[in-house]
Amino acid sequence: MEIVKVNTTYQYYLNPDLSQIDWDNVLLLFQKINWKYRIADELKAAFKMSTSTLFIYNQGDIIAFGRIVGDGRYYAMLADIVVDPDYQGKGLGKYLITTLNGILENYHFVNLTAAPGADNFYKKMGWKKQTTSFIWPQGPKQLRQHCEKEE
Numbered sequence: 001m002e003i004v005k006v007n008t009t010y011q012y013y014l015n016p017d018l019s020q021i022d023w024d025n026v027l028l029l030f031q032k033i034n035w036k037y038r039i040a041d042e043l044k045a046a047f048k049m050s051t052s053t054l055f056i057y058n059q060g061d062i063i064a065f066g067r068i069v070g071d072g073r074y075y076a077m078l079a080d081i082v083v084d085p086d087y088q089g090k091g092l093g094k095y096l097i098t099t100l101n102g103i104l105e106n107y108h109f110v111n112l113t114a115a116p117g118a119d120n121f122y123k124k125m126g127w128k129k130q131t132t133s134f135i136w137p138q139g140p141k142q143l144r145q146h147c148e149k150e151e
């Protein structure tokens with residue numbers, strides 16, 4: 001795998017060979033932040049279908065990752081922006097966002113769905129609330145967490 005950035009502490013891999021990824025490690029991180037249960041094989045397939053992936057390691061362990069789902073030219077969505085809680089607050093989230101977003105210059109639409117509690121993180125990174133986006137809620141939880149209240 002090609003390392004894209006090295007500092008004394010962590011290793012950063014952009015678009016690594018996904019067959020080298022320890023998907024149980026990825027699953028563990030999703031579990032640590034209490035995101036909806038995922039299945040290792042499905043996760044691997046979903047990352048493979050992504051336009052770009054970015055992984056950050058500490059001594060062989062994955063401690064953060066993120067990806068872009070896009071068409072390669074016009075539309076792109078940042079997804080699965082995750083930093084291990086033990087490593088949050090060290091600038092890794094900012095690195096994920098700025099690096100992935102940096103790949104998307106000249107795209108027509110770049111967006112993401114913020115997890116509850118992450119609004120101000122994205123605002124701090126310069127992202128704007130989109131007034132024109134719509135969601136097809138995948139159940140009552142999404143309706144509650146991501147949708148405007150209807151009169």
Ligand SMILES: CC(C)(COP(=O)(O)OP(=O)(O)OC[C@H]1O[C@@H](n2cnc3c(N)ncnc32)[C@H](O)[C@@H]1OP(=O)(O)O)[C@@H](O)C(=O)NCCC(=O)NCCS
Nearest residue numbers: 033081082083088089090091092093094115117118120121
């Ligand atoms: C949200 C998340 C990615 C932030 O990662 P992180 O590595 O802790 O963030 P950073 O250390 O890069 O923080 C960058 C800046 O954002 C701020 N920040 C971080 N999380 C924040 C939050 N939830 N709300 C407001 N500000 C936040 C930091 O204080 C820091 O500010 P500074 O530049 O003034 O010091 C991480 O907390 C996480 O993985 N959470 C669980 C999953 C999630 O919610 N993902 C994002 C939604 S899709």
